[in-house]
Amino acid sequence: MADRERDLADCVGAIYEAAMGNGGWLGVGDRLCRLFDARTAVFRVDGEGSGLHNLLRPTTASEALYAAYFHRVDPFRAQARRDFSTGRARHVGTAKLGPEIVPEDQYLRSEFYTDFARRNGMRHMMSGMVGVRVASPLSLYRDSGAEAFDGSDLRRLETLLPHLQRALELQRRLGLQAEAASVSRTAVDALPVGLLLVDAGLGVRFANAAAAAHLGRPGAPASLAHAGPRLDGGTYLSPRHRDDAVRLRQLVASATSGGVGGSLRLRADEPDGDRPPVAVMTVSPAPATLAAEAGAGTEPFALIVVHDVARGVAPPVGMLCDVFGLSQAEAEVAVALAGGVSAEEVARQRAVALGTVRSQVRAILDKSGAANLRDLERSLATLGALVPQGPG
Numbered sequence: 001m002a003d004r005e006r007d008l009a010d011c012v013g014a015i016y017e018a019a020m021g022n023g024g025w026l027g028v029g030d031r032l033c034r035l036f037d038a039r040t041a042v043f044r045v046d047g048e049g050s051g052l053h054n055l056l057r058p059t060t061a062s063e064a065l066y067a068a069y070f071h072r073v074d075p076f077r078a079q080a081r082r083d084f085s086t087g088r089a090r091h092v093g094t095a096k097l098g099p100e101i102v103p104e105d106q107y108l109r110s111e112f113y114t115d116f117a118r119r120n121g122m123r124h125m126m127s128g129m130v131g132v133r134v135a136s137p138l139s140l141y142r143d144s145g146a147e148a149f150d151g152s153d154l155r156r157l158e159t160l161l162p163h164l165q166r167a168l169e170l171q172r173r174l175g176l177q178a179e180a181a182s183v184s185r186t187a188v189d190a191l192p193v194g195l196l197l198v199d200a201g202l203g204v205r206f207a208n209a210a211a212a213a214h215l216g217r218p219g220a221p222a223s224l225a226h227a228g229p230r231l232d233g234g235t236y237l238s239p240r241h242r243d244d245a246v247r248l249r250q251l252v253a254s255a256t257s258g259g260v261g262g263s264l265r266l267r268a269d270e271p272d273g274d275r276p277p278v279a280v281m282t283v284s285p286a287p288a289t290l291a292a293e294a295g296a297g298t299e300p301f302a303l304i305v306v307h308d309v310a311r312g313v314a315p316p317v318g319m320l321c322d323v324f325g326l327s328q329a330e331a332e333v334a335v336a337l338a339g340g341v342s343a344e345e346v347a348r349q350r351a352v353a354l355g356t357v358r359s360q361v362r363a364i365l366d367k368s369g370a371a372n373l374r375d376l377e378r379s380l381a382t383l384g385a386l387v388p389q390g391p392g
Contacts, residue, residue, distance in 0.1 A: 029056025194306030
């Protein structure tokens with residue numbers, strides 16, 4: 001009895017480990033067969049794009065044959081699907097002997113038994129109903145030379161079924177979370193601004209595509225360096241300019257210790273010649289949920305937003321037409337003004353009267369809701385930051 005109880009506990013543990021991805025379902029199948037003196041254990045699910053698959057046994061010729069044809073004529077499977085669809089709450093978590101599900105004479109005369117089950121040692125059956133979206137009965141079989149399952153076997157199986165049901169629900173939630181995390185990562189990677197999640201030592205736990213692209217360019221004012229001060233030899237954020245590194249560490253220390261962080265402009269290291277791209281970094285405390293979704297653990301982290309100020313900040317003309325309802329000419333004037341050109345220079349470039357440009361400026365301010373040209377520039381810079389950055 002003590003061995004049975006220990007085997008039962010081991011089986012429960014293996015079920016949860018398999019659901020969380022820390023162990024294999026094949027190990028669960030071996031434990032079930034040992035616990036119930038069964039010839040085989042069956043727990044078939046519909047895999048994504050891979051058809052019907054028994055999680056508890058290795059893929060064999062007989063399993064392939066079942067998936068290809070015999071699942072259609074399996075009377076136990078058909079009855080389980082009917083029970084699940086008409087009375088899920090009543091059937092889930094209950095176990096039955098084979099004859100309680102399909103009469104003995106009907107089973108022995110069936111095509112399923114004659115051409116498949118008899119050849120695979122599936123004479124006596126016991127099954128318990130579980131499932132999240134569809135019926136997924138757990139079935140155990142003994143061959144014709146063994147005794148049929150009895151009431152003590154049923155009670156033991158019904159002890160396992162609630163654990164298997166919760167494990168299935170847990171596995172589904174984990175799968176949905178993984179899918180949501182994948183969608184979130186794709187969305188974050190599509191942002192035109194760089195996002196980094198760093199610890200107090202500037203160790204990088206996450207960087208989206210824009211951050212990796214900007215900081216990976218030759219001559220960037222900061223880089224994602226490998227090895228360095230982190231004990232695990234991972235990646236850390238390294239400003240090129242020493243003063244910037246000191247200031248960034250101060251801001252990150254503030255953000256990870258209850259402060260608010262702050263902003264800094266990363267400078268070029270070389271005083272002469274072609275200056276490398278310049279970036280602005282905004283540092284703030286990272287929300288705990290964001291750190292958890294990134295798999296960064298529970299310690300405090302800082303969220304760094306990286307914006308390449310070397311990029312033109314003016315949005316496309318078409319965007320201004322769509323957002324503010326500007327005419328093509330008004331949008332072109334707005335873009336020119338955002339680039340720092342005076343109204344006089346715009347008039348000269350467009351070969352129009354200065355009064356025309358001033359009239360267009362008044363229309364632009366009115367339609368955009370900007371109080372003045374400086375306010376307009378801030379609005380245009382915000383819109384410009386939303387424009388995806390092209391390659392290179």
